[in-house]
Amino acid sequence: MxxxxxxxxxxxxxxxxxxxxxxxxxxxxxxxxxxxxxxxxxxxxxxxxxxxxxxxxxxxxxxxxxxxxxxxxxxxxxxxxxxxxxxxxxxxxxxxxxxxxxxxxxxxxxxxxxSGKVILEAGILTIVVVLSLTAYTFWAARRGKDFSFLGPFLFASLMILLVFGFIQISSRWASSLI
Structure with missing residues (x-):
């Protein structure tokens, strides 16, 4: 139908x-x-x-x-x-x-x-997960690929680790300026 x-x-x-x-x-x-x-x-x-x-x-x-x-x-x-x-x-x-x-x-x-810092960090990481899975979904759908077993989760995990590292580096850098 x-x-x-x-x-x-x-x-x-x-x-x-x-x-x-x-x-x-x-x-x-x-x-x-x-x-x-x-x-x-x-x-x-x-x-x-x-x-x-x-x-x-x-x-x-x-x-x-x-x-x-x-x-x-x-x-x-x-x-x-x-x-x-x-x-x-x-x-x-x-x-x-x-x-x-x-x-x-x-x-x-x-x-x-x-604390507010932890909430902000969790919110940022949630946004990264949603956006990275969305990007992967559009990429896979445009190419006619189906989701393989761990592809989207590995991509989202990589994005989480990268952003988490960036947050940790930038928060330490910002606190050293104060």
Missing amino acids: KGGDVEAGTAEPKGTTESPELRWALIRKIYVVLCLQLLLTAAVAVVFVRVRAIPHFFVSSYAVLGLYIFILIFPFIVMFPLHFYRQKHPVNLLLLGVFTVAISFSVGLTCAFT
């Missing part, structure tokens, strides 16, 4: 010989979901860091500290049904939304108790 949606079951998956339009449609869907996840996570983290009452609330008593631990563990709990329902169309999107909210709260709480 031309113009169908593979995830919704209105088009037939064709393996590696699919049309370029189908491949680009899938890439667009993935990046829309990824961008929404990153934006929600960043927004929740900003709220948790800016509103100082939130981290104070989570360390106010042992019962609330238990809630904090549950919020940190909950994304891992959500991953189990997400794995089993990954092929069920409306359920997998709902579980992905729950997972995104859960991981956003975990990241937000972690950011609330972490």
Whole structure:
């Protein structure tokens, strides 16, 4: 079926010989979901860091500290049904939304108790991962190559190491000037 949606079951998956339009449609869907996840996570983290009452609330008593631990563990709990329902169309999107909210709260709480330098470094490295995987995806898709086993991850890892090294060198250089 031309113009169908593979995830919704209105088009037939064709393996590696699919049309370029189908491949680009899938890439667009993935990046829309990824961008929404990153934006929600960043927004929740900003709220948790800016509103100082939130981290104070989570360390106010042992019962609330238990809630904090549950919020940190909950994304891992959500991953189990997400794995089993990954092929069920409306359920997998709902579980992905729950997972995104859960991981956003975990990241937000972690950011609330972490120094700004570490948060900035993690944010920069996340941006590098997304951009390097995007560059690799476009490079591979333009050449008609499919993702091999470790190609994109090795490329992203190389980019992380390079940027991490640059951050460490520049932060030491900047601190020596002060």
